[in-house]
Amino acid sequence: MKRTAVLIILGAFAFAQSASAQTLKTVKDRGLLICGANGTLAGFGLPDAQGKWTGLDVDVCRAIAAAIFNDADKVKFVPLSAKDRFTALQSGEVDVLVRNTTWTSSRDTSLGLNFTGVDYYDGQGFMVRKSLKVNSALELNGASVCVQQGTTTELNLADYFRAHNMQLKSVTFATANEAVKAYDAGRCDSYTTDASGLAAERLRLANPNDHVILPEIISKEPLGPAVRHGDDQWFDIVKWVLFAMINAEELGVNSKNVDEMLKSSNPDVKRLLGTEGNYGEQLGLTKDWVVRIVRLVGNYGEVFERNVGSGSPLKIDRGLNKLWNKGGIQYAPPVR
Amino acid sequence: MRRSAAEHETTEIAFVRRTPLAPQPPPKTMTGALGWLRANLLSTPLNVALTVGVALLLAFAVPELVRFLIVDAVWTGEGRDACLESVQHREIGACWPFIWERLPYFIYGSYPIPERWRVDLFFAMLAVAIAWLMWLDAPRRDLGVFYAFVVLPICAYVLLHGVAAFGLPVVDTVLWGGVLVTLVVASVGIACSLPLGIMLALGRRSRMPAVRLLSTVFIEFVRGVPLITVLFMASVMLPLFVPQYLEPDKLLRALIGIALFASAYMAEVVRAGLQAIPRGQYEGAMAIGLRYWAMMRLVILPQALRITIPNIVNTYIGLFKDTTLVFIVGIFDFLRTIEVARIDPKWATPVTSTTGYAVAAIFYLVFCYGMSRYSRAVEARLAAGESR
Numbered sequence: 001m002k003r004t005a006v007l008i009i010l011g012a013f014a015f016a017q018s019a020s021a022q023t024l025k026t027v028k029d030r031g032l033l034i035c036g037a038n039g040t041l042a043g044f045g046l047p048d049a050q051g052k053w054t055g056l057d058v059d060v061c062r063a064i065a066a067a068i069f070n071d072a073d074k075v076k077f078v079p080l081s082a083k084d085r086f087t088a089l090q091s092g093e094v095d096v097l098v099r100n101t102t103w104t105s106s107r108d109t110s111l112g113l114n115f116t117g118v119d120y121y122d123g124q125g126f127m128v129r130k131s132l133k134v135n136s137a138l139e140l141n142g143a144s145v146c147v148q149q150g151t152t153t154e155l156n157l158a159d160y161f162r163a164h165n166m167q168l169k170s171v172t173f174a175t176a177n178e179a180v181k182a183y184d185a186g187r188c189d190s191y192t193t194d195a196s197g198l199a200a201e202r203l204r205l206a207n208p209n210d211h212v213i214l215p216e217i218i219s220k221e222p223l224g225p226a227v228r229h230g231d232d233q234w235f236d237i238v239k240w241v242l243f244a245m246i247n248a249e250e251l252g253v254n255s256k257n258v259d260e261m262l263k264s265s266n267p268d269v270k271r272l273l274g275t276e277g278n279y280g281e282q283l284g285l286t287k288d289w290v291v292r293i294v295r296l297v298g299n300y301g302e303v304f305e306r307n308v309g310s311g312s313p314l315k316i317d318r319g320l321n322k323l324w325n326k327g328g329i330q331y332a333p334p335v336r
Numbered sequence: 337m338r339r340s341a342a343e344h345e346t347t348e349i350a351f352v353r354r355t356p357l358a359p360q361p362p363p364k365t366m367t368g369a370l371g372w373l374r375a376n377l378l379s380t381p382l383n384v385a386l387t388v389g390v391a392l393l394l395a396f397a398v399p400e401l402v403r404f405l406i407v408d409a410v411w412t413g414e415g416r417d418a419c420l421e422s423v424q425h426r427e428i429g430a431c432w433p434f435i436w437e438r439l440p441y442f443i444y445g446s447y448p449i450p451e452r453w454r455v456d457l458f459f460a461m462l463a464v465a466i467a468w469l470m471w472l473d474a475p476r477r478d479l480g481v482f483y484a485f486v487v488l489p490i491c492a493y494v495l496l497h498g499v500a501a502f503g504l505p506v507v508d509t510v511l512w513g514g515v516l517v518t519l520v521v522a523s524v525g526i527a528c529s530l531p532l533g534i535m536l537a538l539g540r541r542s543r544m545p546a547v548r549l550l551s552t553v554f555i556e557f558v559r560g561v562p563l564i565t566v567l568f569m570a571s572v573m574l575p576l577f578v579p580q581y582l583e584p585d586k587l588l589r590a591l592i593g594i595a596l597f598a599s600a601y602m603a604e605v606v607r608a609g610l611q612a613i614p615r616g617q618y619e620g621a622m623a624i625g626l627r628y629w630a631m632m633r634l635v636i637l638p639q640a641l642r643i644t645i646p647n648i649v650n651t652y653i654g655l656f657k658d659t660t661l662v663f664i665v666g667i668f669d670f671l672r673t674i675e676v677a678r679i680d681p682k683w684a685t686p687v688t689s690t691t692g693y694a695v696a697a698i699f700y701l702v703f704c705y706g707m708s709r710y711s712r713a714v715e716a717r718l719a720a721g722e723s724r
Contacts, residue, residue, distance in 0.1 A: 039666075039668075039676065040675065040676055040679055041679070042679050042680060042681045042684075043681070046676060046679060046680060047441065047445075047446055047668075047676060048441075048680070049437050049438050049440065049441050049677075049680075050440070050441070050449060051440075051441050051444065051445055051446030051447065051449075051511070051513065052446070053446075076508060076510055077510070078510060078666055079666045079668070080666060081664075081666075084568075084571065177689065184686065200679070200681055200684065203416065203681050203684035203685075204684045204685065204686060204688070204689075205686065206421060206422070206686045207421070207422045208422075209422065312681065313416070313681035313682055313684065314681050
């Protein structure tokens with residue numbers, strides 16, 4: 001009840017804000033994109049040793065800045081906690097929220113947000129010791145599972161075991177850190193969290209190679225950028241920046257060959273890079289908006305590999321995040 | 337022995353000692369290390385038990401600590417492999433190369449690298465101010481006060497925030513972090529809380545009803561609300577109620593919150609000191625014709641503040657550690673930068689978090705113990721007049 005009341009109030013504020021929303025103009029006048037990010041999630045949003053922000057979500061923000069300003073550094077990252085991220089977006093404190101936020105119906109509607117796409121298909125997975133000789137989550141009947149308290153992860157876990165008629169002994173902890181420590185110390189047979197988190201946590205174990213992540217993904221966690229209701233132009237821009245990155249990968253345009261690709265005769269490439277048509281102007285940007293994104297930040301594949309894939313310590317397999325024509329489900333509508 | 341000599345005396349004098357006995361050294365058990373042990377550690381059965389208990393605790397903790405921090409520690413390396421037991425095939429203690437690599441981040445946060453000299457200059461100026469104020473025999477301490485409370489804040493603002501007109505590019509406070517934020521927040525809190533606290537304490541004891549009521553309401557209200565709530569409200573709710581251009585900077589919100597908070601606590605500490613001063617002091621001061629402010633400045637406050645030094649420092653130490661709460665408004669203070677760094681997969685090992693937290697513990701211990709020692713020295717000096 002209380003929660004609903006809060007949602008209604010926040011929704012009302014979002015509505016009040018949106019009436020006068022001209023986000024692109026505000027951003028251009030300010031000369032800076034303000035992006036709500038995580039700040040404490042490896043691979044998605046984390047400052048490095050020089051204090052420079054890195055991560056998949058962070059690079060999506062950089063791509064938006066690159067498309068608008070032709071400068072990927074004209075972006076200010078505001079670290080947000082899971083609690084205050086939606087308020088920050090609704091109140092206009094940030095222009096766009098790219099903070100490993102799961103796209104759900106209630107967030108898309110009653111919270112007054114618009115999700116613009118999916119930059120990472122995540123889902124809950126399991127990690128077990130290799131010595132347990134378990135190859136599937138369905139063999140976990142009667143296993144004890146370390147999990148963080150009060151999260152959707154904990155609920156998904158119970159649902160999954162009940163749905164498959166398996167006995168569950170869940171061992172809950174207040175923080176993810178404690179749960180991992182306990183798993184490493186042998187208090188549970190398995191540890192569960194989102195698959196991207198599993199990869200990062202595995203590195204922290206005493207012997208990472210003694211542990212394996214099971215193939216089953218038991219929940220859908222599509223993570224993507226979100227904007228406020230009520231500014232369709234801004235919604236389009238954020239949506240198409242991500243689509244452009246995915247299209248660039250599909251058409252083989254990357255940060256190294258983008259200048260050669262400008263001479264390409266492939267009509268799809270010509271439309272994407274703005275050598276034909278005026279698709280950038282239709283968005284309120286410039287003709288070369290995709291060139292800027294790809295040159296300064298990279299295409300989706302480059303960004304993925306650099307932050308969470310083979311080019312990073314996380315070494316997460318692309319899995320569902322492969323392009324639709326490579327066995328995954330990353331698919332972007334065409335630029336035309 | 338002496339008695340037996342006396343018995344002999346009555347019968348027959350066989351020997352008369354002409355020279356006094358050379359002083360004997362005290363018994364071995366009463367002097368030196370042994371004597372000290374007996375007097376300080378083993379004087380009563382309770383003390384013996386306590387000593388044994390503490391010794392056991394130390395024997396348990398110290399070797400482990402030394403082993404982790406020094407003996408088994410890794411001192412050089414390029415990445416997580418250097419600190420992994422499975423790679424190095426030995427017990428691994430603290431992972432120091434992780435700290436070396438991340439040290440600039442712990443100190444400056446995301447402050448732009450070409451501008452970091454400004455932070456260094458600020459640290460130097462702050463050190464001068466602290467030394468000038470804390471060294472009680474320093475020359476021209478009046479000038480020191482002016483420097484610390486007028487020159488330094490202005491210079492700090494110009495240096496750290498930047499003024500484009502002076503050729504110093506503006507650095508948004510979102511980029512500040514690490515030790516810089518911790519010291520800025522702590523110094524502002526410490527510098528503001530004592531004067532404000534004294535005002536509030538005087539206000540609460542004032543004979544003017546309006547002043548008394550306002551001070552009491554302020555103190556009770558602020559003490560009745562958790563700091564974390566105030567910071568959270570300031571960061572989440574404020575933006576909903578005021579237009580964006582009126583919104584104060586996040587760090588400024590945290591600074592104001594912490595300064596007001598600390599001053600409410602300080603007010604009660606100072607009030608305790610004021611109440612401990614005998615009425616005679618007030619009456620005597622009034623009898624020689626001092627007005628209210630002169631009486632307070634010359635007679636009452638010097639005595640009241642001296643009594644309350646331990647409590648003032650107690651509040652300061654609490655405040656110093658409370659600065660970690662600014663992470664709630666999305667500012668990365670020293671502790672938060674360590675929390676962030678330990679997540680970095682480049683250094684992901686089982687010991688990374690422990691090493692980071694050990695560094696945090698040492699940092700806070702050094703600062704808090706430093707404050708505590710200094711206050712003891714000041715107390716001893718101010719109490720010199722009474723010890724005769």
